[in-house]
Amino acid sequence: MILVTGGTGFIGAHLLERLAAMGQPVRALVRRRATLPSGVEPVHGDLVTGEGIAEAVCGADTVIHLAGVTKALRTADYYAGNAQATRNLAQALAGRPVRFVHVSSLAAIGPSPDGTPVGENAIPHPPVTYGKSKLAAERAVREITPDAVIVRPAVVYGPRDTDVFQLLKSVSRGIVVEIAGGERFFSAIYVKDLVEGVLAAVRSPRAPGRDYFLAHPKPLSWRDLSGAAARIMRRVPRVLAIPFPVALAVGACAEAAARLTGKPGIISREKVREARFPFWTCDPARATAELGFTAPTAIEAGLAETLAWYKEAGWLTY
Numbered sequence: 001m002i003l004v005t006g007g008t009g010f011i012g013a014h015l016l017e018r019l020a021a022m023g024q025p026v027r028a029l030v031r032r033r034a035t036l037p038s039g040v041e042p043v044h045g046d047l048v049t050g051e052g053i054a055e056a057v058c059g060a061d062t063v064i065h066l067a068g069v070t071k072a073l074r075t076a077d078y079y080a081g082n083a084q085a086t087r088n089l090a091q092a093l094a095g096r097p098v099r100f101v102h103v104s105s106l107a108a109i110g111p112s113p114d115g116t117p118v119g120e121n122a123i124p125h126p127p128v129t130y131g132k133s134k135l136a137a138e139r140a141v142r143e144i145t146p147d148a149v150i151v152r153p154a155v156v157y158g159p160r161d162t163d164v165f166q167l168l169k170s171v172s173r174g175i176v177v178e179i180a181g182g183e184r185f186f187s188a189i190y191v192k193d194l195v196e197g198v199l200a201a202v203r204s205p206r207a208p209g210r211d212y213f214l215a216h217p218k219p220l221s222w223r224d225l226s227g228a229a230a231r232i233m234r235r236v237p238r239v240l241a242i243p244f245p246v247a248l249a250v251g252a253c254a255e256a257a258a259r260l261t262g263k264p265g266i267i268s269r270e271k272v273r274e275a276r277f278p279f280w281t282c283d284p285a286r287a288t289a290e291l292g293f294t295a296p297t298a299i300e301a302g303l304a305e306t307l308a309w310y311k312e313a314g315w316l317t318y
Contacts, residue, residue, distance in 0.1 A: 001026070001027060002026045002061075003026075003029060003043075004063075005028075005029045005047060007029070008034045008036075011103070011153075012067075014160075014195050015198065016028060027043055028041070030045075032044075047067055047081075048080050050088045057089075057096070060098060062100075062101070062202055063100045064101045065089055065101065068081060069081030069130075070163075072129075072130075078132075082130075083140060086102065086137035090141050090143075091144055093144075100149065102148050104211075105131070106118075106153065106154045106187065106215075107274075108131050108152060109125070110124060111279050111281075112281050113279075114279075117187065118213075118282050119213070128270040129270055131274075138150055149201045149207040150212070151197065151198060151287075154186065154282055155186050155188040156189055157189075158305070159310070165310065167222070167225065171235055172316050173237075174237050176240065178240070179272070179275055179276055181276070184222055184280075185279050185280070185281055187216065187284075188299065189215045190216070193216070193296060210286075212290070212291060213282040216284075217284060217294065220299055224299065233316075250267065255268050
């Protein structure tokens with residue numbers, strides 16, 4: 001039995017669908033009633049409070065931990081949803097013969113200081129709260145369940161994503177907004193490739209106690225991404241470069257609006273600071289060597305599938 005946390009999220013939904021299609025017995029930890037793929041057993045609980053975790057892990061031989069907080073109104077919310085939730089789950093698994101795969105993020109390590117893609121031996125230096133809370137979660141995993149496998153995806157995109165979607169929606173409307181100051185590069189992975197990488201971490205006998213970056217081998221720039229999307233949608237967008245201080249002011253306004261609604265958005269001062277770094281790139285060579293996994297989907301193919309899904313779902317028109 002495989003237990004998946006975060007199964008109602010973007011990545012988790014794709015993972016559950018893949019596991020269900022494989023005929024794999026799978027259970028999803030959910031906080032409330034949720035629509036799950038056929039054959040997936042729901043179990044209710046809350047990772048932050050610890051409620052229901054013992055029942056959820058009972059009988060599981062594999063746990064894939066995807067749940068986490070990527071946007072929050074308060075610093076404490078990041079640490080609760082990422083560090084404390086992960087610590088509670090790890091404590092429930094301590095001493096059990098379970099393959100525990102913790103899905104972290106490149107954000108836990110931080111950007112490359114010189115353009116060389118970071119490797120697993122890099123000294124962590126997350127610059128914003130999200131990354132710091134993910135690093136705290138990793139450290140809890142290593143402290144309590146040292147044989148766990150930690151995988152760190154780069155930017156994840158694909159059908160149902162709502163973050164990279166904001167850029168794609170802007171391109172569909174004929175404009176690309178970027179922070180002034182030159183090109184910025186990043187590593188990325190198509191969501192279906194990420195699912196296969198996570199499953200490789202589940203299966204590999206070399207994985208326990210190790211950590212891996214999961215990304216397509218070729219980094220790209222945000223202009224590469226927007227350019228590829230523009231070609232697929234047959235758009236010629238205008239680039240609007242915003243000075244960093246102006247971008248920070250926009251982030252502050254977005255935070256104020258989010259506090260009024262009680263719902264954190266994708267734009268904030270922290271997200272602006274994070275986006276200013278020129279190299280969010282990582283080296284996935286260890287995953288290739290030890291897991292036998294290389295993300296195969298190039299950006300053009302992944303974007304074509306993603307944009308086709310958005311169009312069919314009515315999220316975009318082009």
